[in-house]
Amino acid sequence: xxxxxxxxxxxxxxxxxxxxxxxAVSVPLMxxxxxxxxxxxxxxxxxESAAGQRILERAFAEVPEELQVVLHDASGDVTRVVDQxxxxxxxxxxxxxxxxxxxxxxxxxADRHTTFLRLGFRADPTTVQNxxxxxxxxxTAALRGQGVRVHVTGTQALxxxxxxxxxxxAATAEMIAFPLLVVVLLLVFRSVAAMLVPVVLAxxxxxxxxxxxxxxxxxxxxxxxxxxxxxxIGLAVAVDYSLFIIRRYREELAAGADHLTAxxxxxxxxxxxxxxxxxxxxxxxxxxxxxxxxxxxxxALAGITVxxxxxxxxxTLLPAVLRLMGRRIDWLSIGRGGTPADRARGxxxxxxxxxxxxPLLLALAVLFALLAWPMxxxxxxxxxxxxxxxxxxxxxxxxxxxLQADLDPRDLFPLQVxxxxxxxxxxxxxxxxxxxxxxxxxxxxxxxxxxxxxxxLGLPREALGAAAAGDLAGLPDEARAAFAALWGESAxxxxxxxxxxxxxxxxxxxxxxxxxDLRDRLPSAVGPDVDVHVVGPTAHGVDFDDVLVRSMPAILxxxxxxxxxxxxxxxxxxxxxxxxxxxxxxxxxxxxxxxxLISQTWLGQRIDSTTPALVFAVMFGLSMDYxxxxxxxxxxxxxxxxxxxxxVNEGMRRTAALVNSAALIMVAVFVSFLAAKISIxxxxxxxxxxxxxxxxxxxxxxxxxxxxxxxxPRVWGGPPRVYPDIPVAEEPRPVR
Numbered sequence: 001x002x003x004x005x006x007x008x009x010x011x012x013x014x015x016x017x018x019x020x021x022x023x024a025v026s027v028p029l030m031x032x033x034x035x036x037x038x039x040x041x042x043x044x045x046x047x048e049s050a051a052g053q054r055i056l057e058r059a060f061a062e063v064p065e066e067l068q069v070v071l072h073d074a075s076g077d078v079t080r081v082v083d084q085x086x087x088x089x090x091x092x093x094x095x096x097x098x099x100x101x102x103x104x105x106x107x108x109x110a111d112r113h114t115t116f117l118r119l120g121f122r123a124d125p126t127t128v129q130n131x132x133x134x135x136x137x138x139x140t141a142a143l144r145g146q147g148v149r150v151h152v153t154g155t156q157a158l159x160x161x162x163x164x165x166x167x168x169x170a171a172t173a174e175m176i177a178f179p180l181l182v183v184v185l186l187l188v189f190r191s192v193a194a195m196l197v198p199v200v201l202a203x204x205x206x207x208x209x210x211x212x213x214x215x216x217x218x219x220x221x222x223x224x225x226x227x228x229x230x231x232x233i234g235l236a237v238a239v240d241y242s243l244f245i246i247r248r249y250r251e252e253l254a255a256g257a258d259h260l261t262a263x264x265x266x267x268x269x270x271x272x273x274x275x276x277x278x279x280x281x282x283x284x285x286x287x288x289x290x291x292x293x294x295x296x297x298x299x300a301l302a303g304i305t306v307x308x309x310x311x312x313x314x315x316t317l318l319p320a321v322l323r324l325m326g327r328r329i330d331w332l333s334i335g336r337g338g339t340p341a342d343r344a345r346g347x348x349x350x351x352x353x354x355x356x357x358x359p360l361l362l363a364l365a366v367l368f369a370l371l372a373w374p375m376x377x378x379x380x381x382x383x384x385x386x387x388x389x390x391x392x393x394x395x396x397x398x399x400x401x402x403l404q405a406d407l408d409p410r411d412l413f414p415l416q417v418x419x420x421x422x423x424x425x426x427x428x429x430x431x432x433x434x435x436x437x438x439x440x441x442x443x444x445x446x447x448x449x450x451x452x453x454x455x456x457l458g459l460p461r462e463a464l465g466a467a468a469a470g471d472l473a474g475l476p477d478e479a480r481a482a483f484a485a486l487w488g489e490s491a492x493x494x495x496x497x498x499x500x501x502x503x504x505x506x507x508x509x510x511x512x513x514x515x516x517d518l519r520d521r522l523p524s525a526v527g528p529d530v531d532v533h534v535v536g537p538t539a540h541g542v543d544f545d546d547v548l549v550r551s552m553p554a555i556l557x558x559x560x561x562x563x564x565x566x567x568x569x570x571x572x573x574x575x576x577x578x579x580x581x582x583x584x585x586x587x588x589x590x591x592x593x594x595x596x597l598i599s600q601t602w603l604g605q606r607i608d609s610t611t612p613a614l615v616f617a618v619m620f621g622l623s624m625d626y627x628x629x630x631x632x633x634x635x636x637x638x639x640x641x642x643x644x645x646x647x648v649n650e651g652m653r654r655t656a657a658l659v660n661s662a663a664l665i666m667v668a669v670f671v672s673f674l675a676a677k678i679s680i681x682x683x684x685x686x687x688x689x690x691x692x693x694x695x696x697x698x699x700x701x702x703x704x705x706x707x708x709x710x711x712x713p714r715v716w717g718g719p720p721r722v723y724p725d726i727p728v729a730e731e732p733r734p735v736r
Contacts, residue, residue: 004316005267012320019317023204026211033210034167036217037224039159041294047543052418052533059488059495063096063120065128067154070116070399077112081148088138094123114406129160151399161394163224169676170227176672177235184668188661192332198242201313205238209306222298228681229302235669238310240662244270244629247658259326273632276570278311281621283562288617291551357706364703371590374597380609391677413506415536417498421529427468430494433526437498440521447514453498454486506538515542545609559620575715580627583699588616591691608680615687626700630655644713652705663696
């Protein structure tokens with residue numbers, strides 16, 4: 001036992017008082033967390049598209065942020081309210097420009113029922129998001145009475161609605177999860193007191209972790225998904241850790257130990273296993289820092305924070321509470337559930353299956369291969385220029401869908417090829433690069449419907465060269481304005497762009513493939529003195545997806561290496577950590593295969609590119625709970641008796657029901673997040689629920705013990721040796 005646990009057992013009242021004060025301090029900080037979180041995070045700020053966008057902002061003085069105010073009149077000409085809407089928008093702070101269909105005729109539908117205003121802002125994203133409620137309110141109040149529907153959409157509006165929905169989803173999931181936890185824990189413990197302790201500790205863990213999150217948000221940008229991650233991970237680990245220790249404590253009491261000895265034994269055994277299990281969760285989540293993407297960093301911070309808080313409570317607050325409660329842990333018992341030892345004997349029939357490990361393992365290996373097979377069909381893609389991540393009731397989604405239904409969505413989200421070259425070389429290399437780009441786009445006729453560049457303005461070659469060199473006097477006014485929108489200069493370099501309209505929408509597979517084709521072909525086509533960037537919403541999504549794909553080997557390798565070292569130290573064996581890695585890989589692959597089959601094949605939903613990495617990192621850590629708790633009990637028996645087969649069977653009998661109970665708790669938590677209206681959270685909840693069922697029911701109860709039977713006693717790393725924190729040689733002295 002560590003020093004903090006010993007302190008909790010000696011001074012339980014003091015420890016409980018400290019945690020209560022800490023919880024009271026955490027509440028006001030937790031309430032401020034939503035306002036400190038940032039929306040977005042689903043882009044790569046170091047990607048090619050982001051670099052090209054910064055060039056455009058400098059060269060053409062483009063505003064960094066935009067919103068679209070969508071106007072729809074189902075029965076009349078919507079243009080009658082355009083001036084009024086523009087007048088309502090201009091007084092808003094930070095508005096730099098207001099554009100409408102008179103500047104871009106394509107912004108008005110053919111039936112004149114739908115159009116939109118484009119508002120440009122010179123402000124940071126958070127400032128723009130803070131303006132959205134006021135903008136919606138004033139537009140709706142002024143125009144609804146005239147029969148005009150108003151929607152405010154755009155990147156920051158989507159992010160704002162995502163922020164609001166994320167907060168609501170977390171609250172809804174918790175409202176569903178806590179009653180489910182109460183029911184499951186009552187079934188497990190058959191005692192109101194034993195049920196209340198994990199539930200209360202889980203609530204305190206969430207409050208404290210949210211407060212820590214507010215402090216972290218003051219130092220770095222934290223995504224709005226922080227709250228969802230705290231809830232989905234925190235509820236699972238906090239309740240499970242309490243379950244493991246309380247279950248062992250009650251088992252020792254049922255075996256005749258006094259409550260102090262029982263508690264100390266529970267902390268030395270189950271507590272020791274919980275500590276390593278929690279560290280394994282933290283180790284796996286640390287791998288999410290590798291991509292350096294805000295959404296992954298935020299989820300890693302959330303998971304690590306709430307797991308560390310749960311561990312701290314489990315090592316200090318829980319033993320202090322159990323010390324104060326004593327045998328009152330069985331207060332208000334329900335039904336006749338028998339002792340934990342009696343119920344553990346239900347795992348005995350499984351031992352008959354383990355006696356023939358080879359056929360069992362071959363059959364289950366085939367099963368897992370079939371479950372993982374649909375992963376071959378997976379196509380990962382972050383939603384871009386799309387509101388599909390949000391529920392249909394979200395205002396920004398309704399605005400996007402209205403534009404896509406009534407206008408040509410390809411014109412709303414163009415791809416831009418940004419070209420730059422040194423001024424000292426003159427404009428000729430860059431003009432040749434533009435011609436090369438138009439030739440490449442022209443050869444991609446099935447993917448590109450149109451492209452506009454300075455070479456398409458109808459100017460004679462000499463006039464075009466003179467204009468590119470800075471002499472615009474010879475150009476007509478209309479040509480001068482068009483040329484200025486496509487050609488500029490910044491930081492000693494000429495800058496131009498080719499505006500490309502894809503043949504399909506921005507979220508289509510073909511448009512994503514188009515971005516990659518252009519990036520593959522253009523650098524060699526434009527010449528060595530010309531730099532080229534492909535920019536646009538789809539390009540932003542491709543950059544995000546690609547950095548994830550490149551980071552996956554490092555994420556997998558880091559999580560595996562850290563976990564291997566951690567478990568090797570815990571179990572003093574290299575075979576057990578290796579077995580853990582293989583089993584976890586099987587679970588993640590099978591769960592992602594099933595998720596692909598359900599979401600992509602049956603429901604027609606694209607798997608978000610963030611989902612596999614998150615399922616892997618979260619499940620990789622959480623599944624160690626079962627591995628550690630079961631192996632620890634088996635090892636405890638092996639160290640005491642030296643009989644490998646009996647140790648495996650005894651460990652199974654003692655932990656099978658416990659693992660099933662813990663799995664049921666995790667599934668209840670994860671299933672509650674299916675009520676979320678954000679597709680990423682839904683997919684994560686479904687993927688984790690599938691993984692837990694596969695891990696607990698098939699892997700831990702069938703595959704792992706059968707493999708241990710097959711490997712024999714060498715799996716423990718040598719002859720029996722007393723495990724330092726397991727009381728085998730002598731009984732622990734009660735704390736006085």
